[in-house]
Amino acid sequence: MAERVGGIIYLAINGVNYQAKGAYTYNIGRPKRDxxxxxxxxxxxxxxxxxxxxxxxxxxxxxxxxxxxxxLTDATVTLQLANSKVIVLRDAWYAGEGTGNTEEGNIGVRFEGISGEEVR
Incomplete structure (x- = not known):
């Protein structure tokens, strides 16, 4: 049986949905080993x-x-993935530049937080 692994996503900030577009990246903040x-x-x-x-x-x-x-500061940001996982950032802030693009009406966003987790 085929399983959906990519595609439709949903982004919410403090429970308010935003229109996500394009590819998203995320990191739940676990320590990096070198x-x-x-x-x-x-x-x-x-x-x-x-x-x-x-x-x-x-x-x-x-x-x-x-x-x-x-x-935006002290926010909860959630990204619901196509595979039903949810990435949650807590105590998050907007860390982007705030630059908009008029061709497709898009704004690059980056949220960083104190803690992150993957909910399955």
């Missing part, structure tokens, strides 16, 4: 924190205020 190498061998690894994020584009509808997006 190898530690000495002159004799691999000694092990170190872990460094990562900032959890959700990044993509939204359509700039006439109802949306860009200033509200730019001022």
């Amino acid at each position: 190898g530690v190498v000495g002159h004799d061998a691999v000694h092990g690894y170190k872990e460094l924190p990562q900032v959890p994020f959700i990044e993509g584009e939204i359509t700039d509808s006439g109802k949306m205020a860009l200033e509200d997006l730019l001022d």
Whole structure:
């Protein structure tokens, strides 16, 4: 049986849906491991924190205020994927540039947060 793994997504900020478009990327903020190498061998690894994020584009509808997006802090951002997983950012802020594009009415968005999780 074929399973849907990509396609339709939904983006919400504090429970308000936004018109997501294009490809999104995300990171739930788990520590990143890098190898530690000495002159004799691999000694092990170190872990460094990562900032959890959700990044993509939204359509700039006439109802949306860009200033509200730019001022966004302490938010909950959810990205529902086509495979039914939900990525949740908590205590999130808008970390994008706020640059719009007139050809298709899109704005690049990047949200970063204190914590992120994948809900299945």
